[in-house]
Amino acid sequence: MSTPLTINGQSYTVDLPGDVPLLWVLRDAVGLTGTKYGCGVGSCGACTVHINGEAVRSCQTALEDVDGDITTIEGIGTPDALSKLQTAWVTHQVAQCGYCQSGQIMQAAALLAENPAPNDADIDDAMQGNLCRCGTYPRIRAAIHTAAADMREG
Amino acid sequence: MSKLKTITRRTFLISSAAIAGGVAFGVYQDRKTPPNPLTAPTGGAALNPFVLIDQNGVTLIAPRAEMGQGIRTTLAALVAEELDVAWDDITVLHGPAAQAYYNGAAIAAGLPFKDYSITEFQHGMGQNLDFVAKMVSLQITGGSTSIRDGYEKMRHAGASAREALKQVAAERLGVDRATLSTENSHVIATDGTKIPYGDLAVAAAKIKAPQTGLRDAATWKYLGKSMPRVDMVAKSTGTARFGIDTRVDGMKFAALRINPRLGGKMIGFNATEAEKMTGVDRVIDLGNGVAVVGSNTWLAQQAVDAIDITWGDAPYPADMAGILAKVNSALDDSPNSTLRNEGDADDLPAGTTEIRADYTVPYLAHSTMEPMNATAHFTGDRLEIWCGNQAPVLTRDKCAEIAGLGPSAVSVHTTFMGGGFGRRVEIDYSIYATKVAVAMQGTPVQLTWSRQEDMRHDFYRPAAAARFRGAVKDGRAVLMDGKIAAQSTTREVPARLMGLPAAGPDKGHVEGAYDQPYAIPNYRITGHLAEVGVPIGFWRAVGNSFNGFFHETFIDELAHAAARDPLEFRLEMMRDEHAPSATTLETVRDMSDWTGKTPDGIGRGVAFTYSFGTPVAQVIEVQQTDDGIAITRAWIACDVGVILDPSIIEAQMFGGMIYGLSAAVHGEITFADCAVEQSNFPDYDALRMHNAPAVEVQILASNAHIGGVGEPGTPPAMPALGNALFDLTGKRARSLPLMHDFDLLT
Ligand code: FES
Numbered sequence A: 001m002s003t004p005l006t007i008n009g010q011s012y013t014v015d016l017p018g019d020v021p022l023l024w025v026l027r028d029a030v031g032l033t034g035t036k037y038g039c040g041v042g043s044c045g046a047c048t049v050h051i052n053g054e055a056v057r058s059c060q061t062a063l064e065d066v067d068g069d070i071t072t073i074e075g076i077g078t079p080d081a082l083s084k085l086q087t088a089w090v091t092h093q094v095a096q097c098g099y100c101q102s103g104q105i106m107q108a109a110a111l112l113a114e115n116p117a118p119n120d121a122d123i124d125d126a127m128q129g130n131l132c133r134c135g136t137y138p139r140i141r142a143a144i145h146t147a148a149a150d151m152r153e154g
Numbered sequence B: 001m002s003k004l005k006t007i008t009r010r011t012f013l014i015s016s017a018a019i020a021g022g023v024a025f026g027v028y029q030d031r032k033t034p035p036n037p038l039t040a041p042t043g044g045a046a047l048n049p050f051v052l053i054d055q056n057g058v059t060l061i062a063p064r065a066e067m068g069q070g071i072r073t074t075l076a077a078l079v080a081e082e083l084d085v086a087w088d089d090i091t092v093l094h095g096p097a098a099q100a101y102y103n104g105a106a107i108a109a110g111l112p113f114k115d116y117s118i119t120e121f122q123h124g125m126g127q128n129l130d131f132v133a134k135m136v137s138l139q140i141t142g143g144s145t146s147i148r149d150g151y152e153k154m155r156h157a158g159a160s161a162r163e164a165l166k167q168v169a170a171e172r173l174g175v176d177r178a179t180l181s182t183e184n185s186h187v188i189a190t191d192g193t194k195i196p197y198g199d200l201a202v203a204a205a206k207i208k209a210p211q212t213g214l215r216d217a218a219t220w221k222y223l224g225k226s227m228p229r230v231d232m233v234a235k236s237t238g239t240a241r242f243g244i245d246t247r248v249d250g251m252k253f254a255a256l257r258i259n260p261r262l263g264g265k266m267i268g269f270n271a272t273e274a275e276k277m278t279g280v281d282r283v284i285d286l287g288n289g290v291a292v293v294g295s296n297t298w299l300a301q302q303a304v305d306a307i308d309i310t311w312g313d314a315p316y317p318a319d320m321a322g323i324l325a326k327v328n329s330a331l332d333d334s335p336n337s338t339l340r341n342e343g344d345a346d347d348l349p350a351g352t353t354e355i356r357a358d359y360t361v362p363y364l365a366h367s368t369m370e371p372m373n374a375t376a377h378f379t380g381d382r383l384e385i386w387c388g389n390q391a392p393v394l395t396r397d398k399c400a401e402i403a404g405l406g407p408s409a410v411s412v413h414t415t416f417m418g419g420g421f422g423r424r425v426e427i428d429y430s431i432y433a434t435k436v437a438v439a440m441q442g443t444p445v446q447l448t449w450s451r452q453e454d455m456r457h458d459f460y461r462p463a464a465a466a467r468f469r470g471a472v473k474d475g476r477a478v479l480m481d482g483k484i485a486a487q488s489t490t491r492e493v494p495a496r497l498m499g500l501p502a503a504g505p506d507k508g509h510v511e512g513a514y515d516q517p518y519a520i521p522n523y524r525i526t527g528h529l530a531e532v533g534v535p536i537g538f539w540r541a542v543g544n545s546f547n548g549f550f551h552e553t554f555i556d557e558l559a560h561a562a563a564r565d566p567l568e569f570r571l572e573m574m575r576d577e578h579a580p581s582a583t584t585l586e587t588v589r590d591m592s593d594w595t596g597k598t599p600d601g602i603g604r605g606v607a608f609t610y611s612f613g614t615p616v617a618q619v620i621e622v623q624q625t626d627d628g629i630a631i632t633r634a635w636i637a638c639d640v641g642v643i644l645d646p647s648i649i650e651a652q653m654f655g656g657m658i659y660g661l662s663a664a665v666h667g668e669i670t671f672a673d674c675a676v677e678q679s680n681f682p683d684y685d686a687l688r689m690h691n692a693p694a695v696e697v698q699i700l701a702s703n704a705h706i707g708g709v710g711e712p713g714t715p716p717a718m719p720a721l722g723n724a725l726f727d728l729t730g731k732r733a734r735s736l737p738l739m740h741d742f743d744l745l746t
């Protein structure tokens, strides 16, 4: 089955059954490996991407159910042109192993798009679906606060 | 027996065990430098196994694997400090599997000395054992040893390369080498002439590097400061390549199912349905399981789940009752070790009442964020493997055997690891990938485990049981007698991976209990080894991960019996025994404004563990909320001897603590019908943003030797939390995980 997709502003066509989760379409067919596999059951957030700006778990989104433009970590910023959120991540030296961080950043980006000044409770609510086995939570929290302040300044 | 004889005998036992696999080289070979495994880039040169220079700049080899601990950054900073390279100009690579990258400290860490009271003589003995590691090509990332191994070695690599570059420049300019200086990858003459390293490297690699000393710490530019991590931008943009991100032209994707009864065989399987499924190329018999190769990992997972398989039995009891009976009964066997035996621990001191407590902790999975995976390509006469791993030489040699090749026909590409925690010392995932690649000759295949396979086929932190007795008098502990039983990680893993026999007292089994800096007049710790058959492995902090909980919970029980403040009680026994340890406790007391009193609804606990050369004290605060008991705040003080990178040390300390707290709250692997019952994060969860504490870390540097940082944050977390819950609820936490006995916010 041939399915057209828009990912990070580019058009792709993939030839896979409709029940394949978007995660595995991105990773194994499109070759965008920034989005990670952690659990496959919606319990870790490593696979978080945006569809029409909303954070979704790509391991729980079948290809046939994708109904909008997809943004992955590769579409948020690049090493030469970091987004403000990513700059905050670097400033606070958040990542340890780094494996969960694509999902953390995508989840945080969706939070900040909706709430430009989240407090700690807002961060707890938005981020608790994203597991980090290295325990980087204190620095994720600090980076979100910094990014929020930077983005408000414009 | 004199003290010296005791030490010699123990050392002999350990070193003979360690070198049994490779002793044939003979000691004389130690005097030879291992060959440089790097090939020179065109127009450039490898000055030693750690420094590559060409016209594009300087590439440093950090031969320890990056699993989140920041090791690439600090190893690079050690070389750069002496080499005078601008931080932004450095490229850091892991490098190949090679003897040149042996880890000397990993062997020295096996010596049965209490680190806090180690003498210069003993420290030197550890360094002599360096040759053992070299002989067995022990290229291992583990035991929090990377910096202890590299602290001098990496600086010497930078310094000798610098002096060789200066020597060549001196000859070219016709001046004395001593008049030259170096800066930003250039040699600079007194008249201002600057020669880039790239122009000197080829000639410098041909000469014998002049001997030179190391720079004084007071002049350090990079060391001692928080450097921007070399992997940080990549890890914030999704561009860091983990094993699972390996992409090779023409590759296929595979999934597997291995016998859930661990160590058992496969009796038979029927793959008729699976073979017909979309995207499936091949079904491969792995002996104790099956793999499906196809066009997409998920399609391969669906197909492998559709295979009907008959499994054989496992070599251990079917359920927890049977397994724990074996662990508990070892407590009554004669001990393997009595590494601490002071005073008279048999008799109860006069005028005291005996205090007794029994403790248990469960098996634990590593549960790295990136599930096990490896990519392999077999062409008939060569094998290439890409994976995150903590032991590249071992991976190379074992996979070569499977593929029927010599080690030199195998290349191992060590990628970033999405977590290691000890799991990736193992080579099972690389072996399965090699088997698949051999069956698929000519086609590269990436074999990815589902989370379920990962969790149910780990090498687990062993379950452990302890029986403690003690007594207090006049506000002090006068007796502490602890027995600890578990399967032996330090024996079972080397035996399984390298066929190394082990003998003598097993230090790893009792570390975190026998080697703690408390002055207690009657003090005995015995280790009892249980034979169970469940596959076990190195889990962050190893024996300390359970002994820290046993020892520090019991100390708290003694303090309570003595009606003393638990922090002051510890401090008093520690001051005379080891000053830096006492200072960490005082520091955490001051950081947390510890008063020994907490308002209603709030509890605080303290714990201390000296592990991997680093004393760490933690205070944890818990609070009763409407949603359960929350872990709200934490304070950590540690003494690492020499502070190389404060930001990385801080991250390891709080990360290690959160890893320990996650295990304390949720971690539990149980068996039914010989199979692991947990399978994914919903039933093996960890702390998350909403229930991880806010944390403050202070790093001290007064200890005698440089200590490890990757593991020491983990052990005190579990008892500190348990002790805080006691303060809050009056109920003593004697078994983990705590979610069974306490209403915790999850
Ligand atoms: S992989 Fe999708 S939530 Fe874990």
Ligand code: FES
Residues within 6 Å of the ligand: A095, A096, A097, A098, A099, A100, A101, A131, A132, A133, A134, A135, A136, B068, B369, B418, B419
């Ligand atoms: S940084 Fe390792 S899992 Fe989050």
